[in-house]
Amino acid sequence: MNLKIAIAQINSLVGDLAGNADKIFQAAMRASACGADVVVTPELSIAGYPPEDLLLRPGFYKQTERQLADLAGRLAEFSDLHVLVGYPAAFDGNYFNAVSVLVNGVVKSTYFKRNLPNNMVFDEVRYFSAGTAACVFEVKGVKLGINICEDTWFPEAPAMAKAAGAEILLVPNGSPYHMGKQSQRLDVMRKNVSEQGMALVYCNLIGGQDELVFDGNSFALNAEGTIVSSLSHCAEDFALIEWNGHSFSSDVPNSPAQSQEAEIYQALVLGVKDYVRKNGFPGVLLGLSGGVDSALTLAIACDALGAEKVRAVMMPSPYTADISLTDSRDMVQRLGVRYDEISINPCFEAFNATLAQEFDGLKPDTTEENIQARIRGTILMAMSNKYGSIVLTTGNKSEMAVGYCTLYGDMAGGFAVIKDIAKTLVYKLCHYRNSLSDVIPERIITRPPSAELRPDQKDQDSLPEYEILDAIMRMYMEENQSREDIVAAGFTFEDVEKVTRLIKLNEYKRRQAPVGIRITHRAFGRDWRHPITSKFRD
Structure with missing residues (x-):
């Protein structure tokens, strides 16, 4: 008997615990109507991502725990449907980024995120302790492992799931967009998951959250790394894929490729x-x-x-x-x-x-x-x-x-x-x-x-031509290249000196700018943390 897995690419709102739970319930109802056995929702799907310093408030965990228990009871009407729900968990005096498998009104299994990102826009080490154990559960004789987002950007956590018997790795994600991110995700998943012989279901959040945009683009890969299903860019979506014991199949066409613009x-x-x-x-x-x-x-x-x-x-x-x-x-x-x-x-x-x-x-x-x-x-x-x-x-x-x-x-x-x-x-x-x-x-x-x-x-009375300014800015600010390297790439010393000096001088302005949408892998704001008061010259 084949196993059916639903990917629920939903738009959660940080802190809207009841509203997010309703979205998960609606996805489960749709999945049940399609005959699904498993539903995968995004990282911290019941809390929204990233909750930031809400995670320092004990009341946030208590309300999340109550909402999770309530959702488990509501999901019991979908007999034997396994729903993966992400939430912040308090356990033994520590806090974890967790995913639990809810089925028939109870928590069947729980996984704690192992690799906590602490770079770029992420600071999960500020809030969470790292998990140490693999989590594998069985449905219709198929062993399913769980990783969360950053876990799969390194080989260790997928290897632990594989060693525990996982045939398919289910990965809830809160992976924000920047240019070129989807091809990077696919490359990393193939390297760290496909090469270990596991199929993969990657469910990513969509939605805007302050400066971050989560683009969705969820997908499923067979063990050899071929794409079986890919979901929409920047829109809520749902897909049902079927496992025959060896590979996935899907009747849903892959989302078409688009230009970067x-x-x-x-x-x-x-x-x-x-x-x-x-x-x-x-x-x-x-x-x-x-x-x-x-x-x-x-x-x-x-x-x-x-x-x-x-x-x-x-x-x-x-x-x-x-x-x-x-x-x-x-x-x-x-x-x-x-x-x-x-x-x-x-x-x-x-x-x-x-x-x-x-x-x-x-x-x-x-x-x-x-x-x-x-x-x-x-x-x-x-x-x-x-x-x-x-x-x-x-x-x-x-x-x-x-x-x-x-x-x-x-x-x-x-x-x-x-x-x-x-x-x-x-x-x-x-x-x-x-x-x-x-x-x-x-x-x-x-x-x-x-x-x-x-x-x-x-x-251009005050600035270099924008083609020059933007290239220097990208190399210096986004790629961390030195002024010497930028000059060696063919730009004049005068232009490089002017642009980099102005970048440094105007940090005080940027600190007072309104929040804005992050599109590159390094934006001014949480990605860029240069001191205003500094004598350092590169």
């Missing part, structure tokens, strides 16, 4: 949708400039929330070009969002008059430029306070890296959509979005970028 765009849309939805905001506001960054942010917001929940505000100054107004009006008409124009000229004149005596005899400089940005930030935040909508900031990673942004100005807001998107990638994503439907006017994409804070201003 398509994957990134969908991750950004999911990140915005879940941040706004899960935090209960009625909608979003953003400042529209006629430039490419705000245009991309507006498109993402509309795709995530619907045009009816998005409001764009154009705030022209004396230096705003007519084409910026024209292109902004064109784009909002294409998208159908509410659009308002509020001139900042009266406020700017008032500020200049107020500061005239203080600044007497001093030439205008970035001070006056920043006043314009701060007026805009104040207007947007006032509207946010009045209407409850969250302000989306529109700065990209290149600007954040070198400080080409204004504290309490264009950095003012609640969520930074493209904070981890380099400027060169912004253009690629705009072209991708227009390949779906033509929402971004072509001139916005092709005109030279400008902050429009002084006459005839261009970004």
